[in-house]
Amino acid sequence: MISTKSKHKHTQRFGMKMEPQLNIIFLPYPTPGHMIPMVDSARLFARHGASSTIITTQANASTFQKAIDSDFEAGYSIRIHVIPFPASQVGLPEGVENMKDGNSLEIMGKIGRGIHMLRDQIELLFHDLNADCLVTDMLYPWTVDSAEKLGIPRLYFYSSSYFSNCASYSVRTHRPHDGLESDTSKFLIPDLPHKTEMTALQLAEWIRTKNNSTAQFFDAVFESEKRSYGAVYNSFHDLENEYEEHYKNIMGIKVWSIGPVAAWINSTNKGQKHDHVEELEPKWLKWLNSKKIGSVLYVSFGSLTRLPNAQVAEIAHGLENSGHDFIWVIRKRENNDDDNDGDSFLHDFEVRMRESNQGYIIWNWAPQLLILEHSSIGGIVTHCGWNSILESLSFGLPMITWPMFAEQFYNEKLLVDMLKISVAIGVKENKLWVSLGEEDVVKRDMITNAVKVLMGSGEESMEMRKRAKKLGDVGKRAIEEGGTSYNNLIRLIQELKSLKVSRELSKRKLEN
Numbered sequence: 484m485i486s487t488k489s490k491h492k493h494t495q496r497f498g499m500k501m502e503p504q505l506n507i508i509f510l511p512y513p514t515p516g517h518m519i520p521m522v523d524s525a526r527l528f529a530r531h532g533a534s535s536t537i538i539t540t541q542a543n544a545s546t547f548q549k550a551i552d553s554d555f556e557a558g559y560s561i562r563i564h565v566i567p568f569p570a571s572q573v574g575l576p577e578g579v580e581n582m583k584d585g586n587s588l589e590i591m592g593k594i595g596r597g598i599h600m601l602r603d604q605i606e607l608l609f610h611d612l613n614a615d616c617l618v619t620d621m622l623y624p625w626t627v628d629s630a631e632k633l634g635i636p637r638l639y640f641y642s643s644s645y646f647s648n649c650a651s652y653s654v655r656t657h658r659p660h661d662g663l664e665s666d667t668s669k670f671l672i673p674d675l676p677h678k679t680e681m682t683a684l685q686l687a688e689w690i691r692t693k694n695n696s697t698a699q700f701f702d703a704v705f706e707s708e709k710r711s712y713g714a715v716y717n718s719f720h721d722l723e724n725e726y727e728e729h730y731k732n733i734m735g736i737k738v739w740s741i742g743p744v745a746a747w748i749n750s751t752n753k754g755q756k757h758d759h760v761e762e763l764e765p766k767w768l769k770w771l772n773s774k775k776i777g778s779v780l781y782v783s784f785g786s787l788t789r790l791p792n793a794q795v796a797e798i799a800h801g802l803e804n805s806g807h808d809f810i811w812v813i814r815k816r817e818n819n820d821d822d823n824d825g826d827s828f829l830h831d832f833e834v835r836m837r838e839s840n841q842g843y844i845i846w847n848w849a850p851q852l853l854i855l856e857h858s859s860i861g862g863i864v865t866h867c868g869w870n871s872i873l874e875s876l877s878f879g880l881p882m883i884t885w886p887m888f889a890e891q892f893y894n895e896k897l898l899v900d901m902l903k904i905s906v907a908i909g910v911k912e913n914k915l916w917v918s919l920g921e922e923d924v925v926k927r928d929m930i931t932n933a934v935k936v937l938m939g940s941g942e943e944s945m946e947m948r949k950r951a952k953k954l955g956d957v958g959k960r961a962i963e964e965g966g967t968s969y970n971n972l973i974r975l976i977q978e979l980k981s982l983k984v985s986r987e988l989s990k991r992k993l994e995n
């Protein structure tokens with residue numbers, strides 16, 4: 484089923500010359516940190532003349548359908564091709580199709596199995612849609628074989644930093660954490676441009692252990708990366724240029740940095756960015772308008788994380804004790820035995836903050852970009868997800884880093900040690916949020932201290948703010964006409980067009 488019509492243009496006129504239009508298929512992985520930047524990238528390709536088709540399931544399509552419809556109405560060749568998700572076959576209720584819907588390891592496992600079952604349908608679509616290129620998430624390693632069968636390039640889409648991928652590659656290759664006295668002993672990551680130390684506990688569990696199914700899956704992911712035509716990164720050259728070059732050297736494939744894609748899309752479509760905000764001024768905006776410039780800390784842990792009540796209580800006390808204003812997005816955590824106690828505590832805390840006017844709580848979802856661009860925001864607490872990092876940088880905001888799982892501890896190293904625009908909260912262990920227990924709780928004193936450092940008027944805070952502002956300005960220039968990311972996208976599109984022309988010429992010769 485195709486939920487958005489396609490504009491049928493086969494060529495584009497450039498002066499007197501006709502050039503073929505590219506037909507590019509985008510296959511995002513259904514979790515927000517992966518899906519959002521790929522959808523934004525598909526929109527960027529369409530805005531620069533390509534025909535973009537996004538393959539996804541109905542519930543996932545509904546989250547960005549409005550934006551795609553708007554682009555289509557504006558004259559861009561873009562569509563969504565919807566495929567049915569096998570919810571009943573994996574024992575899930577209808578509409579549970581994204582990792583953010585998984586409130587337990589069991590549910591997340593079922594969603595993962597459902598995604599795996601879509602492979603045959605997707606491969607048939609690749610063939611039927613007559614694609615010139617596949618842009619697929621790293622978590623679909625089998626698509627490199629699909630592209631080879633079709634004789635077209637596969638671009639490996641990586642939704643995080645060059646640094647995280649380079650560091651992960653080195654750790655997997657050299658295993659410097661093996662044989663240490665304890666999981667808390669520091670080791671040096673070899674072969675990186677900068678000295679970087681970590682502990683084994685900060686690595687993902689599948690890297691710490693050996694011979695498990697997760698490690699085998701990621702082996703296939705990284706093998707497909709090296710066999711791809713090239714990689715697309717949601718980053719920009721001046722943010723981590725040494726690691727962009729290092730990546731090219733170790734992987735031996737082409738790479739294009741086209742980020743920050745969210746800032747690029749929003750810079751070219753200011754009107755749409757505010758469509759979902761009420762016409763009447765929302766309460767959170769009224770509250771932010773009452774605050775001084777740069778005085779408010781934004782606190783958010785992304786779309787997946789739901790923290791245990793014990794941790795939520797420590798954050799509340801830590802923020803209150805800091806004396807600084809804050810706006811906090813809280814996602815409720817289901818299946819907690821102590822939910823009633825947690826709800827009661829948060830209700831009392833919310834009332835207290837309303838009375839003191841020190842804090843504002845938003846439940847479950849917030850318009851993050853609209854909040855971050857407000858002049859009263861002076862910093863952010865982040866889980867070190869790459870989308871949130873780039874969004875914060877787009878507005879020149881320094882950060883408090885609170886990594887949770889996956890590559891987030893690598894991103895923390897980039898922010899704190901290399902870019903020097905962040906304060907580390909002090910998390911010790913890489914752990915999926917559903918596995919967090921009492922022993923993992925970050926205490927209120929650590930939270931208070933980090934907030935005071937970031938939001939205070941000391942020299943360290945001032946220097947972080949300057950560096951973050953400078954990087955934000957550089958990121959804006961990267962996506963402007965003539966900027967590094969802008970030029971990379973144009974060059975990539977032209978290269979893909981040349982490949983298409985060569986394929987068509989070869990095909991004609993064979994036919995003759």
